Amino acid sequence: MNINSFKLFCDVVRCHSFSQGAKLNGITQSAASQAINHLEKEFGAQLIDRRRRPFNLTAEGELCYEGLCDILHRYETIKAGIGSLRSTVSGLVRVAAIYSVGLHNMNRAMQTFMTLHPRAKVRLEYLLPGKIYEAVLNDEVDMGVVSYPSESRGLSVIPLRDERMVLVCHPGHHLAGKPSVSLEDLDGEDFVAFDRELAICKELDRCLRVRRVVVRKVMEFDNIETIKQAVEIGAGLSILPEPTVQREVERGDLASVPLADCDLKRPIGIIHRQRKVFTPALTRFIEVLRGDAGRSAPAAAGRPGA
Numbered sequence: 001m002n003i004n005s006f007k008l009f010c011d012v013v014r015c016h017s018f019s020q021g022a023k024l025n026g027i028t029q030s031a032a033s034q035a036i037n038h039l040e041k042e043f044g045a046q047l048i049d050r051r052r053r054p055f056n057l058t059a060e061g062e063l064c065y066e067g068l069c070d071i072l073h074r075y076e077t078i079k080a081g082i083g084s085l086r087s088t089v090s091g092l093v094r095v096a097a098i099y100s101v102g103l104h105n106m107n108r109a110m111q112t113f114m115t116l117h118p119r120a121k122v123r124l125e126y127l128l129p130g131k132i133y134e135a136v137l138n139d140e141v142d143m144g145v146v147s148y149p150s151e152s153r154g155l156s157v158i159p160l161r162d163e164r165m166v167l168v169c170h171p172g173h174h175l176a177g178k179p180s181v182s183l184e185d186l187d188g189e190d191f192v193a194f195d196r197e198l199a200i201c202k203e204l205d206r207c208l209r210v211r212r213v214v215v216r217k218v219m220e221f222d223n224i225e226t227i228k229q230a231v232e233i234g235a236g237l238s239i240l241p242e243p244t245v246q247r248e249v250e251r252g253d254l255a256s257v258p259l260a261d262c263d264l265k266r267p268i269g270i271i272h273r274q275r276k277v278f279t280p281a282l283t284r285f286i287e288v289l290r291g292d293a294g295r296s297a298p299a300a301a302g303r304p305g306a
Contacts, residue, residue, distance in 0.1 A: 003075055005035050006068045009047070012036065013065050015138050016054045024140060039064075076277035090119035091281040096132045097124065097145035100224045100244055101268060106145075113288045120281040128222075129198070136271050142282050145289075148199035149269030158270040160289060163241035165264035167257040170234045176255035183211045183262055190236030191215035195222040200266060204239055207264060228254065241266045 004025070012021030012032060022032035040047050047061035057065060093113075097106055110122045127135065132144035137154055149157040167186070169176050175185060186208075193215075194201035201220075208215065218236045221227050224244050231238050232253050239259070248254040270286060278286075 003072070005039055006072055008032055008035055009039055010065060010069055010072060011139065012048075013057060013061075020138070024138075073275055073277065080277050080279050088119055089117040089280045089284050091121075091279055093120065093122045093143075093279075093281050093285045094141040095122060095124045095143055095145065095285070096127050096135050096141045098129055098132065098147060099126045100147070100241070101145050109285075109288050113285050116288070117281065117284060120284070122285060133271065136273060139273065142272065142276070142279075143286070144271045145268065146271060147266050147268055148203065149267065149271050150199075154274055155271050156274050156276075158272070158286065158290075160268045160270055162265040162267050163243055165239050165259065165266060166242045166245070167237060167259055168228070168231055168240045168245050169237045169255050169257070170231060171252060171255045172234070173237070173255065175237070175257060178257055180258045180260040182260050183208060183213045186215055186237060187213045189215055190218045192219045192221070192227050192230045192236045192238040193217045194227070195220050198222065204264075207262065211262075239264065 008021060008025050008027075011024045012018055015021050015024070018032050018036075019029045022029045025032070027035075036048065043060070043064065045060040045064075046058050047064050049056045049058055049061075095106075106124060110124060113122060114120065125141075129146050132141075132146055133155070135141045136144045145160065149159075151157050167175065167181050175181055178185075194204070196202070196205075216236075219227075219230050221230070224240060227238050227240065228245060228248060230236065232248070242256060245254055245256055249256050270289070
């Protein structure tokens with residue numbers, strides 16, 4: 001028995017899948033099955049009931065899973081502690097982020113981090129919000145960057161920044177030249193909305209409902225870039241995070257107007273597994289992100305996930 005087989009077993013259980021657990025550990029499904037068979041022989045007990053799909057853990061398997069997770073946590077704590085004694089930060093940081101945090105923002109943070117710590121690396125992928133939560137819970141990534149982050153069983157949140165929401169419209173729209181608008185000014189207007197299952201849509205709908213404002217939702221999209229394109233052709237108004245439209249406003253493709261008497265903001269935060277052992281590299285990368293959070297930069301909100 002070794003740490004690798006412990007991690008493999010815990011990954012298979014956490015993912016409820018031999019193939020996914022094998023993939024996380026860089027081995028074949030057959031090799032994963034053989035390794036767990038060997039583990040069962042070592043303990044002298046059946047740990048996984050394979051007769052059902054998805055499989056179930058036996059009572060011995062439940063006990064084994066809890067114990068091995070604790071051993072892995074202790075091992076990672078020791079490893080991180082040893083690493084913190086070294087002056088050089090190294091290793092891989094695995095990050096998943098929603099697209100609309102901005103390719104520019106994340107790339108800048110990565111460049112800053114790797115300039116400060118040339119022996120460390122960051123692997124960044126852009127995913128839909130739900131996929132990020134799954135990836136963090138399954139330990140496929142070390143951290144996720146999402147909007148409207150929510151703590152849940154097994155997850156903790158580190159606040160990053162709040163982005164002010166503004167009215168966005170075509171430059172020729174009758175509201176475009178105003179110094180500010182109220183939500184009531186949007187009553188009866190054509191509105192390009194977010195898909196209703198997204199947290200940002202639910203928050204906007206709540207605010208409009210409280211103010212008894214009714215808009216005509218002419219289109220619904222799951223990403224900011226497509227909403228901006230619809231607004232650019234005059235399909236309707238929208239309410240978007242100010243940093244995500246900065247470039248278009250500067251070019252004159254869109255107009256943004258502050259919302260009066262309405263402190264609408266989109267929170268951005270980092271999610272990570274509870275009891276996650278922060279390696280020195282992960283700790284330093286989060287410090288870079290939090291330091292960068294106060295800086296305003298145009299965002300490239302190019303794909304799904306608000």
